[in-house]
Amino acid sequence: MTDEAGLPAPRSRSRSDSGAAPPGDGGSAAELARPILDLELADDALYQLRAAVIAHAIAAGLPQRRADDLVIAIHELAANVIRHAGGRGRLRMWQQNLSVYCEVTDDGGPPGGLAGPCRTSGQATDIQVWPIEPGHGLWLVRQLADQMLLRPGPAGGCATVRFALRSATPTEFQLSGQARHGCMVVAMAGRLDWNSARQLTDAVDDLLAADQAVRLVLDLGGLTSCDAFGLAALLRVAEGVGAHPAADVMLADLPSHLAGPLETAGLTRRFRIADTAESAISQFR
Amino acid sequence: MAVDAGAQITDLALSDHACLTFGEPEELFDLTAGFVRDGLADGLKVVWLTDAAPARALSELASRGVAVAPAAAAGQMVAAACDGHVLSEQAFTADHAIEWLSRQMAAFRREGFTGLRVAMDMSWALRPIAGVEQLIGFEEAAAAMLGTVSVSMLCHYDRERFDPVTLASVTAMHTCSVTAATYYADAVLRICRQYAPPGIRLAGEIDYRAEESLAIALADAIRIDGDVTVNMADLTFIDASCMRMIVNAARSIAVRRKVMLRCPPGIAGRFALVGVADVPAISLVTVRDR
Numbered sequence: 154m155t156d157e158a159g160l161p162a163p164r165s166r167s168r169s170d171s172g173a174a175p176p177g178d179g180g181s182a183a184e185l186a187r188p189i190l191d192l193e194l195a196d197d198a199l200y201q202l203r204a205a206v207i208a209h210a211i212a213a214g215l216p217q218r219r220a221d222d223l224v225i226a227i228h229e230l231a232a233n234v235i236r237h238a239g240g241r242g243r244l245r246m247w248q249q250n251l252s253v254y255c256e257v258t259d260d261g262g263p264p265g266g267l268a269g270p271c272r273t274s275g276q277a278t279d280i281q282v283w284p285i286e287p288g289h290g291l292w293l294v295r296q297l298a299d300q301m302l303l304r305p306g307p308a309g310g311c312a313t314v315r316f317a318l319r320s321a322t323p324t325e326f327q328l329s330g331q332a333r334h335g336c337m338v339v340a341m342a343g344r345l346d347w348n349s350a351r352q353l354t355d356a357v358d359d360l361l362a363a364d365q366a367v368r369l370v371l372d373l374g375g376l377t378s379c380d381a382f383g384l385a386a387l388l389r390v391a392e393g394v395g396a397h398p399a400a401d402v403m404l405a406d407l408p409s410h411l412a413g414p415l416e417t418a419g420l421t422r423r424f425r426i427a428d429t430a431e432s433a434i435s436q437f438r
Numbered sequence: 439m440a441v442d443a444g445a446q447i448t449d450l451a452l453s454d455h456a457c458l459t460f461g462e463p464e465e466l467f468d469l470t471a472g473f474v475r476d477g478l479a480d481g482l483k484v485v486w487l488t489d490a491a492p493a494r495a496l497s498e499l500a501s502r503g504v505a506v507a508p509a510a511a512a513g514q515m516v517a518a519a520c521d522g523h524v525l526s527e528q529a530f531t532a533d534h535a536i537e538w539l540s541r542q543m544a545a546f547r548r549e550g551f552t553g554l555r556v557a558m559d560m561s562w563a564l565r566p567i568a569g570v571e572q573l574i575g576f577e578e579a580a581a582a583m584l585g586t587v588s589v590s591m592l593c594h595y596d597r598e599r600f601d602p603v604t605l606a607s608v609t610a611m612h613t614c615s616v617t618a619a620t621y622y623a624d625a626v627l628r629i630c631r632q633y634a635p636p637g638i639r640l641a642g643e644i645d646y647r648a649e650e651s652l653a654i655a656l657a658d659a660i661r662i663d664g665d666v667t668v669n670m671a672d673l674t675f676i677d678a679s680c681m682r683m684i685v686n687a688a689r690s691i692a693v694r695r696k697v698m699l700r701c702p703p704g705i706a707g708r709f710a711l712v713g714v715a716d717v718p719a720i721s722l723v724t725v726r727d728r
Contacts, residue, residue, distance in 0.1 A: 199645060200626050203675060221704050228677055232646060288685070288712040290678040296711055347707070381707035388715045388722055419716025 186254075189213065190246040194257070196235045202244065203228055206255070209246055213253050214318050218347045218382075222297040223255065223316050229290035230257035230312050238309055251318045252299070259309035287417055296381070296414075327375070328352050330360070336368040336434045338405075342375025345383030353386045357393055366399035370433040371424075374406035384418045391423040403433040445614040447472040447592075447633055452553055454590045455581050457612035459597040459605065464639065464672060465618050465630070466594060467495075470557050471502040472633030473592050477555035478509050482588075483546040485516045487524060489559040489594075492517040502634040513549060520562045524576075530562075530569035532576040539580060543589055553588035560595050560608075573604075577611040585613075592616070621658075622651035629655050637667030637698070643675035652680055656687040666691070670701040671725045681712055688720045700725055 190209045192202060206227050210220035227244060234242035238259035246255045286292055295301050298314035305311065326349035327342040337360055345353065360367050371390070373379075379387075394402040404424045407415065415421050427433035447469045450456055460466040470486065477484040488495040495517045499506045509515035521528070524535040539556070546554040563570050577593065584591060593612065595605060609615050618639075619631040627642040629651050638655045659666045668684055670676065688697035697719050699709060706724045714720045 196647070199647070200643060203643070218704065224675070225677065225708070228645065228675075232677065232679075236646065288678065288682055293678045293708075293711065347703070381711040382703065384715075385703070385707045385710035385722065385724070388710050389724065391715065392721055417713060418710055419713045423715045 186247040186249055188245045188247045190244065192244045194231045194234055194240075194242040194244060196240065199228060199231060199235075202231060206244075206246065210253060210316075213248050215253055215316060219316055223253065223314075226294040226297050226301075226314050226316075227255050227257065229294050230255075230314070233257075233290055233312075234259040234310075242309070248318075253316045253318065254313060255316075256311060256313045258306040258311045326352065328356060330356065333430075334434050334438060336370050336437050337364075338370045338372055338430050338434070340372040340375065340430070343377055345376055345379040345386065347380065347382035350382040350386035353383075354389050354393070357390045361393055361397055361400060364400075365397050367397075368437045369394060369400070369402040370405050370427075370430050370437075371402065372405045372430045373408060373411065374430075376408055376411060379411050379414060384414065384420060387415070387420050388418075388423065391420070401437065403427050403436065405430040405433040445616050446619060447616050448476060450476075450590055450592070450614075450616070452588045452590060453584050453586065455584045455611070455613045456590065456592045456616045457609050457614070458592050458594050458616045459609075460594060460617075461596075461598055462641075462672075464641070464669075466559075466596075467498045468502065468632050468634055468639070469616065469618060470592070470594070471499050471504050473555060473557055474499055474506075474515065475502075475504045475634050477553075478504070478514060480553070481551065482553040482555050483514055483516075483549065483551040484509070484555045484557070485518070485542055486557040487518055487520045487559060488557075489520065489561040492519060504634060514551070520559065524558070525562060525567065528565075528567055530567050530572060530576075532569075532572040532579060535576045536579050536583070539583065539591075543583070543587065546589075554590075556589070556591045558591065558593050560593055561599070563604075564596070564599050574607050574611065577608050581611050581613075619658075621655040622648050631655070631658070632667060632669050635667045635698070636662055636664060637669060639669040639672075640676075641672035644673065644680050645675070645677040646679040649679060649683060652683055656684065660687060660691055665696040665698060667698040667700060670699065670705055673701065673705060676705055676708065678712070681709060685709075685712065685714055685717060685720070688714075688717050691719050693719070695719060696721055698723055 190205055192205060194202070203224050207220050207224050210223045211217065215223060231242070231244060234240070234257060242257060242259040244255065244257050246253065248254070294314060299317045300315040302313045303310065325343045326345065329340050331338045331340070339356060341353065343349070357369065360369065390402060394400045402424065403426065405427045406429055407426055412421070427436060445456065450473070458469055460469065474484050474486065486495060496506050496510065506515055523538050524530065526534060542554060542556060560573070563573050580591060593608070595608065597605065620628065622629040627640070627644050627648055629648065630639050632639040636659065638659050644652065684699070691697060698721050699714070700723045701709065703724050706722055709722055714722055
C-alpha cells in the first residue's frame with residue numbers, strides 16, 4: 154500500500170503533452186497535469202475543503218467509500234500544513250490514467266511540518282524517516298491511500314497521494330462454513346473490505362444465534378487484503394463472541410501480509426491465533 | 439462547563455413545569471428518556487403524550503437503556519398519542535386538556551404512586567388544529583395546578599418549527615427551561631451531553647478545531663460514574679486528532695467502566711484502523727447509515 158513504484162517519479166524531468174505528466178522535482182505534478190481542484194489551504198476553511206474534495210472525487214468516479222477515505226487523507230495532510238508547517242499551503246487534485254491524485258504542498262514554515270527534517274536535503278526521501286506515528290494523521294493517510302509519497306516541494310514539503318479509480322485486484326470474496334469436530338470453521342478468501350465485511354458479521358451473528366456455545370475458527374488463509382471495514386468486522390466478531398460466555402473463537406492461518414495491520418489494530422491481542430485450522434480445532438477439543 | 443444556561447433534565451424538582459426546547463428528534467428522545475428514567479427510578483408514575491407513535495416512543499426509550507417493558511406492564515409507564523387525550527378529533531380546548539390533566543393527577547394517587555411525571559409533545563400545535571390559540575391558556579392553567587403537588591410536567595417544543603413569539607410566551611409559563619447541555623454548536627458541528635444512556639453526542643463534522651470543546655465534554659462525561667456513551671450516529675466526519683482524543687479518554691478510564699462508541703460503519707472502520715481493539719474499555723457499536 155505504500156509502494157512508490159507507480160507514483161509520478163519525483164526526479165523525472167520528462168514533460169509530455171498527454172496531460173499525464175509526472176512531476177519534476179522543481180515543480181509539481183499538478184502544474185503539468187490539469188488540476189480538477191486547486192485550493193489555498195486555510196485554517197477556517199477545512200470544511201469547505203472537505204466538501205470540495207468529496208464532490209470532485211465522486212465526480213471523478215471514486216466510489217463513495219474511497220471518496221470518504223480520500224477526504225480524511227486530504228484533511229489530515231492539510232491539517233498538518235496548517236498546524237505544523239506554517240499554516241500556508243495548497244491542495245491540487247488531478248486525474249491521471251485510472252487514478253485520482255492529490256498533492257498538498259506547504260509554503261515553507263518551521264521545521265517539523267510536512268517537509269520536516271528533509272527540507273534541506275533536496276533529495277527525494279524514504280518515507281520511513283518521516284515521523285509517522287500509529288494512529289496519527291500521516292499514519293492514517295498511509296493506511297488509506299493506495300500510495301503516498303512525501304518529498305521536499307518547491308518551498309516546503311510536498312505530499313502526494315494516489316487513489317485508484319478501480320481496484321487493481323478483483324474484489325471477489327468467498328466465505329464458507331463447515332462443521333468440523335464440534336467446531337465451526339469459517340474460511341474466507343479474497344478481500345475483506347467494506348463490500349464483504351457485512352457477510353462475515355452476518356454469518357457470525359447467525360452462527361451465534363443458532364448456537365450460543367459455538368466454537369468458531371476463522372480461517373484467514375485465503376484473504377488477499379483486509380481494509381478498515383474488515384478490521385472493524387473482525388473486532389465485531391470478537392465482541393459478538395465475547396458477549397456469549399459459552400462461545401469461543403480463534404483465528405487460524407493468518408497470512409503474513411495481514412499480520413502487521415491486525416497487530417497495529419490490536420486484533421492480535423483480541424484473538425487467540427493458531428497456525429492452522431486443524432491446530433485451532435485440536436486446541437478447542 | 440456547558441455554554442448555555444438551561445436547566446438540566448436530571449435536576450428537575452418534583453413539581454417543576456418545565457419547557458423542553460429541542461432541535462432534532464435524537465435530542466427530544468434523549469432528554470425525554472432521561473426524564474422517564476429518573477421518574478421510574480423514583481417510583482413515580484410516568485405518562486408520555488407523544489407525537490410519534492406510542493410503540494415507537496417506547497422502543498426509543500428501550501434502546502436508550504430505560505426499562506420500559508416492566509414499567510409498562512405494571513402500569514407505571516404509559517405512552518399514548520395526544521389525540522384522544524388532550525386533543526379530541528383534531529380540536530383542542532384548554533378546559534378539556536386541563537380536565538385530562540386533573541384525571542391523571544387523581545389516578546396516580548389512587549394507583550399508589552408517590553408522584554407523577556407528564557411529558558407532553560406540543561408538536562400537534564404546528565398542525566391545523568382548531569383551538570390552537572388556547573395553548574397558552576392551557577400552559578397557564580397547568581402552571582397554576584402544579585407547584586404545590588408532586589407532579590412535574592415536561593412540555594416539548596420544537597425550537598426550529600415554533601415561531602419565536604409563541605416560544606417566548608410559552609416559556610414564560612414554565613418554571614424552567616430544559617435543553618441539552620451544549621459544548622459546541624455551529625452550522626457544521628454540535629457537541630452536547632447525552633442523558634440516556636449518559637455520555638456525549640456528536641453530530642455533523644468534527645475536526646481538531648473543536649478539540650477544546652470535545653475535551654471538556656469528554657472530561658464531564660467521564661467525571662460521572664458508570665459507563666460512557668459517545669454517540670456519533672449523526673457524525674459524518676471525524677479526523678485523526680479527535681479520534682485519538684476519544685480513544686485516549688477511554689484509555690484513562692477505570693477498568694471496570696465501559697466506553698461505548700456508537701458510530702456509522704465508515705467511522706467505525708476508522709476507529710478499528712487506529713487500534714481501538716487494543717483498548718479493553720472500548721466497545722464499538724455500529725449503527726446503520728442514515
